[in-house]
Amino acid sequence: MLHTIEPQLIQSLKAYLQGQGLDVPVTIEQPKEPSFGEFALPVAFQLARQLKKAPRAIAQQIVDGLGAIPGVAALEIAGNGYINVRLDRTSYAESLAAPAAAPSSAGKVIVEHTNINPNKAAHIGHLRNAVLGDTFVRMLRSTGQRVEVQNYIDNTGVQVADVVVGFHYLEKKSPAEVEALAQQPRFDHLCWDLYARVSSYYNDHPEAKQWRADTLHSIEGGTDELARLGHIVADAIVSCHLRTMARLGIGYDVLPRESEILHLQFWAHAFEQLKERKAIYFETEGKNAGCWVMPSSAFREHDAEDEGDSKVIVRSNGTVTYVGKDIAYQLWKFGLLGKDFFYEPLPGFPGVWVATSTPSTTEGVPGFGGGSTVYNVIDSRQSYLQDVVVAGLNALGYRQQAENSIHFSYEMVALSPRTCVELGIELSEEDKKKSHVEVSGRKGLGVKADDLMDTLIDRALVEVTSRHAEAPEAERREVASQIAIGALRFFMLKFTRTTVIAFDLQEALSFEGETGPYVQYSAVRARSILRKAGDSAEPSAQALTAALQDEGLWQFLLTCSRAGQAVRRAVESGEPAHVSRYAFQLAQAFSGFYHDHSVIGEQDAGRRQVLVWLTRYFAQQLEWTLHVLGIPVPTYM
RNA sequence: GCGCCCGUAGCUCAGUUGGAUAGAGCGUUUGGCUACGAACCAAAAGGUCGCACGUUCGAGUCGUGCCGGGCGCACCA
Secondary structure (H helix, E strand, O other), X not given: OHHHHHHHHHHHHHHHHHHOOOOOOOXXXXXXXXXXXXXXXXXXXXXXXXXXXXXXXXXXXXHHHHOOOOOEEEEEEEOOOEEEEEEOHHHHHHOOOOOOOOOOOOOOEEEEOOOOOOOOOOEHHHHHHHHHHHHHHHHHHHOOOOEEEEOOEOOOOHHHHHHHHHHHHHOOOOHHHHHHHOOOOOHHHHHHHHHHHHHHHHHHOHHHHHHHHHHHHHHOOOOXXXXXXXXXXXXXXXXXXXXXXXXXXXXXOEEOEHHHHHHOOHHHHHHHHHHHOOOOEEOOOOOOOOXXXXXXXXXXXXOOOOHHHOEEEEOOOOXXXXXXXXXXXXXXXXXXXXXXXXXXXXXXXOOOEEEEOXXXXXXXXXXXXXXXXXXXXXXXXHHHHHXXXXXXXXXXXXXXXXXXXXXXXXXXXXXXXXXHHHOOOOOOHHHHHOOOEOOOOOOOOOOEHHHHHHHHHHHHHHHHHHHOOOOOHHHHHHHHHHHHHHHHHHHHHOOOOOOOEEEOHHHHOOOOOOOHHHHHHHHHHHHHHHHHHOOOOOOOHHHHHHHOOOHHHHXXXXXHOOHHHHHHHHHHHOOOHHHHHHHHHHHHHHHHHHHHOOOOOOOOHHHHHHHHHHHHHHHHHHHHHHHHHOOOOOXXX
């Protein structure tokens, strides 16, 4: 495999250079042109300055001095001084195996994602978060990491309060009535509209915001009707969100909740630590007088001593801000708070635990929190607040944990102007000229995750039916659903994290070109070939050697063999898009192979065995990659 | 005003951490179905990598300064 031959190569080169008394970092590249060989070593360029010699001459000297390396067929000098490496194709092919997960050595990794306010249906922005987070989790697990997935539930915030206001004050509904409504599967869609109505009601009746304040107060610790409504709404919508995400193969280990952070007084513990270590101080003058604040110097690189930029952690009325709670929560994630939640299984969701504030009545609760690295999947708009949280850890002296607190940020999902028009969203003249328009949850604009999935399934079903009219409807629906998952997850992953996605309905609904269904399709065709090929013996070394003389077959094999490398690189750079890109390239490579070679129809028995073997290896590598991406492979398409 | 992100083909985006002749998809034009499935393949056209300096053997990639766009910078969450 590439990752066994690569270290060997590096080691041989290092040993040689050290023998020559040279010290230079050894890097290994993939040549631009496949015809140049499998690896390229630019080491001669790096040495050129040190030795004051032409790179080509240095390269020649290295090649002469290196001698034979197992698995390497030839070393060639090219260009101004590249050393190109050609592998022994047959021995390479014989050494291939499935990408194996290295045993985990490091501590537990915590990945927090989704984190949707439980007051309305999930939309496409939330989908980007959840798909990115879930895929990153799969990437980590596939490389042998121990991972815990958390989905934080802010069930006591203003957003939930606003929906409660809607039910209680605008609709005059009792908790029993709301409970009845909450039984319906798309309760979150109903709340979507209600939330928008409440928002616009505030605009027309600013005095109604008193309702919000009262409701918020009740939800935070009361037991009255408003508090009961708050729990009904939040719990029901959390279930809706989990069902929506389950449609996409996204799951969680534990749901920490804001209400438990309050009841168990996590903040009080964090507050003591912060005061004790002097990470925050009591402001006595200026606009922040009466507040506990963190000085801006803690989280800003080089700041003027402008105290106006300090961050308030505790308000003058004694209540803690969002960031304060977040610092407490982050401390808990690292096991630094000295407190823990209690846990119960979440009814209806096997394997998912939810935080509670009373001692657990269930046996066998796994240990949660206490991670060694924490990834917070949160959009880039919150980078300022994430910086403050990390500064809090640093100020408390937890340097290592601050270092291992990673804001896994991504840019927002906006709508293309064309899609806004399709959805009936009115645009100003100014907006029409923009490449993208930000969606507003408060106004009830945007694309709901479930609706998008439904539309995708309908589209896929039309395609499937046109090809397999004879198949039972339930089966076709299942296949259509798998295609929809593939299309949606791939669409969310094909962009790098720093790219603002201008969500375009037509583009997202496409099943052609660089899409999930294209990749799924190649996997389906490969399986189909294997089914029809029947049992096939392992190819002989002779047949392998002969077949791999063909440059196209050799390049195809190489591409297939890079799955593990692609995922490892994606983990290192924190970029899931690298995996989806590789999956697409792999599928493209198969399309080429498929077009150029008839597998089943091959007359020469030895060569046929090679082609079947190649197809099987491809299928195995692609399916492994798709599994990392959370994309299923339908039995037919 | 300060901070972060973006600017690459008509459009949407990659670009392996500074390497060889800047790549895909869509769209356009042309050709290929008698299913190992055409949700595919092949070919063509399409580029001042926003602009200008700088760093060095070498810059789409690093630095500085401009220009243009997005998002943040609450005693809201």
